[in-house]
Amino acid sequence: MAFYQNIPFFSIFLAMFSGTISSVLPRKAARILNVVVVSLIMAASAVLTVILYGQGRSYTFMMGHFPAPFGNEIRAGALEAGMACFFCLIMLLSMLGGRKKLDEEVEETKHNLYYVLVNLLLSSLLAMVYTNDLFTAYVFVEINTIAACGLIMIRQIGRTIEAAVRYMILSLLGSGLFLVGLVLLYDLTGHLLMSNIQESVGMLIENGEYTIPLLVTISLMSAGLAIKSALFPFHAWLPDAYGYSTVSSAALLSSLVSKGYIFLLIKIYYRVIGIDFIRHNKLIDVLFIFGLSGMIFGSISAIRENDIRRMIAYSSVAQIGYIYMGIGMGTQDAMIASVYHILMHGATKSLLFIAAIGLTDVSGYSRQFIQITGAGYRNKIAGVGFTVGALSMVGFPCFSGFISKLLFAQAAIHNTGKMLPTLIVLGISTILNAIYFMKTVLRIYTPVADSDYPVLHMKDQKLYSGVIIAFVITNLLLGLTSVFIEEWIRRGLIVFG
Amino acid sequence: MGSNLFTNYGEAVAMILFAIGLSNLMLQKNLIKKIIGLNIMDSAVYLFLAEKGYIRGHVAPIIVNNVQSTDAYINPIPAGLVLTGIVVSVSVTALMLSLTIRLYRRYQTLDLDEISMKLKQEGQ
Numbered sequence: 157m158a159f160y161q162n163i164p165f166f167s168i169f170l171a172m173f174s175g176t177i178s179s180v181l182p183r184k185a186a187r188i189l190n191v192v193v194v195s196l197i198m199a200a201s202a203v204l205t206v207i208l209y210g211q212g213r214s215y216t217f218m219m220g221h222f223p224a225p226f227g228n229e230i231r232a233g234a235l236e237a238g239m240a241c242f243f244c245l246i247m248l249l250s251m252l253g254g255r256k257k258l259d260e261e262v263e264e265t266k267h268n269l270y271y272v273l274v275n276l277l278l279s280s281l282l283a284m285v286y287t288n289d290l291f292t293a294y295v296f297v298e299i300n301t302i303a304a305c306g307l308i309m310i311r312q313i314g315r316t317i318e319a320a321v322r323y324m325i326l327s328l329l330g331s332g333l334f335l336v337g338l339v340l341l342y343d344l345t346g347h348l349l350m351s352n353i354q355e356s357v358g359m360l361i362e363n364g365e366y367t368i369p370l371l372v373t374i375s376l377m378s379a380g381l382a383i384k385s386a387l388f389p390f391h392a393w394l395p396d397a398y399g400y401s402t403v404s405s406a407a408l409l410s411s412l413v414s415k416g417y418i419f420l421l422i423k424i425y426y427r428v429i430g431i432d433f434i435r436h437n438k439l440i441d442v443l444f445i446f447g448l449s450g451m452i453f454g455s456i457s458a459i460r461e462n463d464i465r466r467m468i469a470y471s472s473v474a475q476i477g478y479i480y481m482g483i484g485m486g487t488q489d490a491m492i493a494s495v496y497h498i499l500m501h502g503a504t505k506s507l508l509f510i511a512a513i514g515l516t517d518v519s520g521y522s523r524q525f526i527q528i529t530g531a532g533y534r535n536k537i538a539g540v541g542f543t544v545g546a547l548s549m550v551g552f553p554c555f556s557g558f559i560s561k562l563l564f565a566q567a568a569i570h571n572t573g574k575m576l577p578t579l580i581v582l583g584i585s586t587i588l589n590a591i592y593f594m595k596t597v598l599r600i601y602t603p604v605a606d607s608d609y610p611v612l613h614m615k616d617q618k619l620y621s622g623v624i625i626a627f628v629i630t631n632l633l634l635g636l637t638s639v640f641i642e643e644w645i646r647r648g649l650i651v652f653g
Numbered sequence: 654m655g656s657n658l659f660t661n662y663g664e665a666v667a668m669i670l671f672a673i674g675l676s677n678l679m680l681q682k683n684l685i686k687k688i689i690g691l692n693i694m695d696s697a698v699y700l701f702l703a704e705k706g707y708i709r710g711h712v713a714p715i716i717v718n719n720v721q722s723t724d725a726y727i728n729p730i731p732a733g734l735v736l737t738g739i740v741v742s743v744s745v746t747a748l749m750l751s752l753t754i755r756l757y758r759r760y761q762t763l764d765l766d767e768i769s770m771k772l773k774q775e776g777q
Contacts, residue, residue, distance in 0.1 A: 298741045
């Protein structure tokens with residue numbers, strides 16, 4: 157076994173142990189440990205991505221020398237490794253960008269607990285990305301939920317605690333459904349390792365046995381993960397949770413937590429059930445319709461919102477809708493578009509949250525639109541960051557949002573049944589996006605004559621400015637090197653199943 | 654189909670319990686009752702797993718008198734899954750209860766809708 161094959165295992169355990177250690181470290185040491193660990197994992201995952209991309213295959217890693225079907229396994233291919241690298245990058249930038257806010261909003265004694273939660277979140281995300289065992293995936297889904305709930309409630313105000321409770325209730329409903337689905341699948345196939353389940357499921361489908369229980373199982377697991385990732389009708393907890401938690405938490409929750417569940421769902425479709433069966437199943441039509449309605453209703457809620465943070469949160473509902481629409485179209489191209497959208501949304505939404513906090517800081521900490529008028533002049537770098545994020549969300553060329561919309565449209569054209577609804581809703585949703593994002597951009601660049609709010613220059617906030625610039629560069633890179641990224645996703649999906 | 658339901662009555666009961674737990678988690682207003690619903694839901698899954706793992710006439714998978722045939726023992730994996738599941742549900746329940754305590758101290762009520770209303774009045 158080559159040495160690089162240990163990287164996924166070490167990434168997961170490094171994140172987990174650093175979380176445990178952070179609980180006894182002083183605040184500053186925990187912060188440094190977090191930065192070091194996340195950067196290390198990012199670098200290692202990048203190396204792994206390059207190696208696996210070159211080889212064009214995936215490998216399984218046996219945990220504890222018990223061979224399949226008894227032992228636990230990790231499986232890594234180019235897609236998984238690249239996703240891990242991307243998650244680490246966004247986490248690093250979000251943590252650095254929200255650091256000042258964290259110092260202001262969270263009690264000083266709770267700071268190292270925050271790093272415990274963040275490291276646990278990273279380890280559970282990595283485990284969901286890499287694991288080849290369905291029950292392990294369930295356990296880490298729960299760990300992810302607990303960590304995410306902690307991230308919401310670490311800022312102790314009434315709103316966040318209530319949001320955390322609502323988040324927990326819906327999340328637990330989702331994990332309950334997922335657990336039942338998984339237990340039924342274990343009952344049908346007698347396996348827990350994903351590849352083994354796929355063999356058994358393939359045999360069941362071939363013989364035409366247990367078709368209804370199989371369908372129930374897949375629906376339960378899809379519904380569970382869709383609820384957890386805040387697909388449209390299940391998004392009630394989302395605006396409060398993203399809107400009032402501390403900004404790093406909001407960025408992490410919107411960019412990573414929900415994406416982890418979606419990635420797991422895609423993995424289940426490819427590796428557990430087999431994508432060919434899913435494509436000919438009516439189930440994905442349901443996801444398609446929920447995705448489309450999310451795109452419209454999420455945007456309408458965002459337009460009606462008067463609070464910039466909540467507006468960005470509602471925009472997440474619409475973007476999650478895009479991803480499910482891609483999964484629901486049921487073609488390879490659409491799935492590539494969905495995975496690309498995961499990257500695009502992760503990079504852009506965290507940028508928007510971090511930039512919005514810079515705008516509200518120079519507006520007397522008020523998040524109402526009327527107060528942030530002209531904030532783009534008072535905090536230039538935050539204004540630029542917000543504008544880039546908004547343009548990317550709307551789908552301005554050069555930025556990543558344009559590419560993902562283009563990929564969705566191209567995928568729709570090759571899908572005769574779903575072409576018309578997809579294109580129409582894509583168009584409407586883009587217009588709605590433009591309405592609320594451009595409205596905000598216009599407002600932050602509307603000059604106000606005599607404002608008594610402070611002005612923040614780049615040299616006063618070096619770390620923050622650096623983070624915004626890094627986010628903008630990430631966004632541009634995603635947009636400009638999209639041919640390469642698309643090829644990476646395509647190759648990754650081939651060895652994914 | 655009806656006869657299957659009767660032979661697998663353990664599983665059927667488990668699914669009914671699951672539905673009861675799920676609807677409690679969703680529909681109850683009181684947070685404590687919601688948490689109880691959550692626990693019923695999880696326990697129903699464990700009952701289902703235990704039912705699936707048990708084979709009538711077989712014994713616990715500990716080798717005695719050198720009997721190594723698989724026909725003598727029940728399947729131990731569901732028991733392992735139940736154990737893991739219990740750990741998960743205990744930690745989740747503890748977290749939910751701690752959140753409930755915090756909300757109760759702040760708003761003196763366990764009704765989630767009432768809490769939302771008080772929050773709106775506070776206007777934070």
